[in-house]
Amino acid sequence: xxxxxxxxxxxxxxxxxxxxxxxxxxxxxxxxxxxxxxxxxxxxxxxxxxxxxxxxxxxxxxxxxxxxxxxxxxxxxxxxxxxxxxxxxxxxxxxxxxxxxxxxxxxxxxxxxxxxxx
Amino acid sequence: xxxxxxxxxxxxxxxxxxxxxxxxxxxxxxxxxxxxxxxxxxxxxxxxxxxxxxxxxxxxxxxxxxxxxxxxxxxxxxxxxxxxxxxxxxxxxxxxxxxxxxxxxxxxxxx
Numbered sequence: 001x002x003x004x005x006x007x008x009x010x011x012x013x014x015x016x017x018x019x020x021x022x023x024x025x026x027x028x029x030x031x032x033x034x035x036x037x038x039x040x041x042x043x044x045x046x047x048x049x050x051x052x053x054x055x056x057x058x059x060x061x062x063x064x065x066x067x068x069x070x071x072x073x074x075x076x077x078x079x080x081x082x083x084x085x086x087x088x089x090x091x092x093x094x095x096x097x098x099x100x101x102x103x104x105x106x107x108x109x110x111x112x113x114x115x116x117x118x
Numbered sequence: 119x120x121x122x123x124x125x126x127x128x129x130x131x132x133x134x135x136x137x138x139x140x141x142x143x144x145x146x147x148x149x150x151x152x153x154x155x156x157x158x159x160x161x162x163x164x165x166x167x168x169x170x171x172x173x174x175x176x177x178x179x180x181x182x183x184x185x186x187x188x189x190x191x192x193x194x195x196x197x198x199x200x201x202x203x204x205x206x207x208x209x210x211x212x213x214x215x216x217x218x219x220x221x222x223x224x225x226x227x228x229x
Contacts, residue, residue, distance in 0.1 A: 109161040
């Protein structure tokens with residue numbers, strides 16, 4: 001149980017175009033989803049936290065107009081990289097938190113999306 | 119000072135050795151402690167999850183949390199080449215749902 005499906009797993013796009021990454025919770029409702037960025041040989045850097053039906057909360061230094069996050073349903077969150085440039089090339093990972101009656105149960109991660117902007 | 123400190127390694131040990139991975143943290147509000155394993159170009163995979171202080175064992179893996187020292191550990195017994203990966207500690211708490219990660223330790227088990 002507790003599977004998060006992330007698509008696409010890799011994408012190459014031209015500079016100036018936009019790319020959408022989808023993250024779906026397959027067997028649970030994800031009230032809160034997180035988007036991370038990871039550079040080679042580095043840890044995960046939290047970009048934003050999204051709650052279903054409300055605007056995402058972005059971490060300091062993350063451009064909200066460049067990285068558009070939509071969390072329109074309890075099972076789907078999307079990250080759109082707008083007007084992508086080569087410096088946006090990175091590994092993007094989504095995560096969903098699961099809570100129960102006693103509080104936090106855990107976090108489930110997607111398999112990641114490798115974005116290359118040429 | 120980072121909220122979570124983890125030695126990035128790399129750490130290389132022979133097959134069968136006991137591996138000890140550690141993290142320290144500064145935020146006393148953290149209550150949930152996790153260890154993730156990440157293979158190259160894949161998403162993190164949850165290995166161990168501990169709430170508050172104590173030990174937890176699962177097969178060859180043991181997680182320890184010492185909240186008084188703000189120190190957590192992951193032990194891997196009888197290490198296998200397939201354990202070669204990056205290991206990330208992560209924690210949350212204090213009303214914030216977001217996970218704070220350590221830098222990750224690159225581990226290689228040599229046959």
